[in-house]
Amino acid sequence: MINKQKTFLFVFAHPDDETSSSGGTITKLSKDGHSVYVCTATRGELGTLGTGTLKISRKELPKVREKELTGALNLFGAHPAILLGYKDQELQLIPEKTLIKDISKIIHSINPNFIITFGPSGISGHSDHIAISRSTTAAFKAYLKINTTCKLFYVAISKEASISFNLKLTELEMNPNVIIDISKQFQTKLKALKNYRSQEDAQFLAKMFEQNQMTTETFVLWNRNNNTRISDSF
Numbered sequence: 520m521i522n523k524q525k526t527f528l529f530v531f532a533h534p535d536d537e538t539s540s541s542g543g544t545i546t547k548l549s550k551d552g553h554s555v556y557v558c559t560a561t562r563g564e565l566g567t568l569g570t571g572t573l574k575i576s577r578k579e580l581p582k583v584r585e586k587e588l589t590g591a592l593n594l595f596g597a598h599p600a601i602l603l604g605y606k607d608q609e610l611q612l613i614p615e616k617t618l619i620k621d622i623s624k625i626i627h628s629i630n631p632n633f634i635i636t637f638g639p640s641g642i643s644g645h646s647d648h649i650a651i652s653r654s655t656t657a658a659f660k661a662y663l664k665i666n667t668t669c670k671l672f673y674v675a676i677s678k679e680a681s682i683s684f685n686l687k688l689t690e691l692e693m694n695p696n697v698i699i700d701i702s703k704q705f706q707t708k709l710k711a712l713k714n715y716r717s718q719e720d721a722q723f724l725a726k727m728f729e730q731n732q733m734t735t736e737t738f739v740l741w742n743r744n745n746n747t748r749i750s751d752s753f
């Protein structure tokens with residue numbers, strides 16, 4: 520992939536967002552010797568309370584999800600999670616300035632070459648995903664003034680897949696220009712998703728990824744214009 524060691528910062532809203540959208544890529548980058556950080560805004564405290572025989576109380580859930588996140592990042596070989604400590608489904612209620620300030624602080628302490636987050640639709644349309652996309656983009660734009668080479672990418676999904684999964688994405692998010700082959704990291708991604716035993720969504724996605732053998736993860740440069748050629752790497 521890349522010869523020189525680079526620093527990547529992934530910014531998401533809930534524990535498991537990183538795995539479902541980018542787990543294979545995070546693993547691949549880490550194994551290739553890059554430095555990979557994941558910043559997660561909430562502990563997903565409003566998520567489901569267990570799957571199968573596992574039953575968790577609402578009070579215990581944040582701790583459980585944090586542990587699941589730690590386990591996933593360990594498995595991927597990434598740095599320990601950076602948690603912002605906000606509450607699930609409350610990101611849109613926080614003044615955007617505050618969220619931007621928090622994310623900026625992390626960007627400045629890590630100095631990433633690449634930042635990856637959700638695009639404007641948040642893929643699922645979740646208000647937390649949309650808020651994290653907006654704030655990360657604003658923090659990135661401010662950071663560009665001191666690091667002109669930093670690049671921002673959004674999670675993207677091909678038009679075909681977006682239509683078949685009935686996702687309401689922006690045009691940009693349906694036109695990936697980075698396609699990462701994660702076939703060698705696929706089992707690791709599935710394992711990490713299944714390890715999110717508290718979450719029904721994670722189990723559902725693991726099944727869907729497995730059934731459809733979804734062995735690529737795709738991203739798009741935030742200001743891509745349609746003439747940019749497809750590249751196969753960050």
Ligand SMILES: [Zn+2]
Pocket residue numbers: 532533536645648
């Ligand atoms: Zn989420």
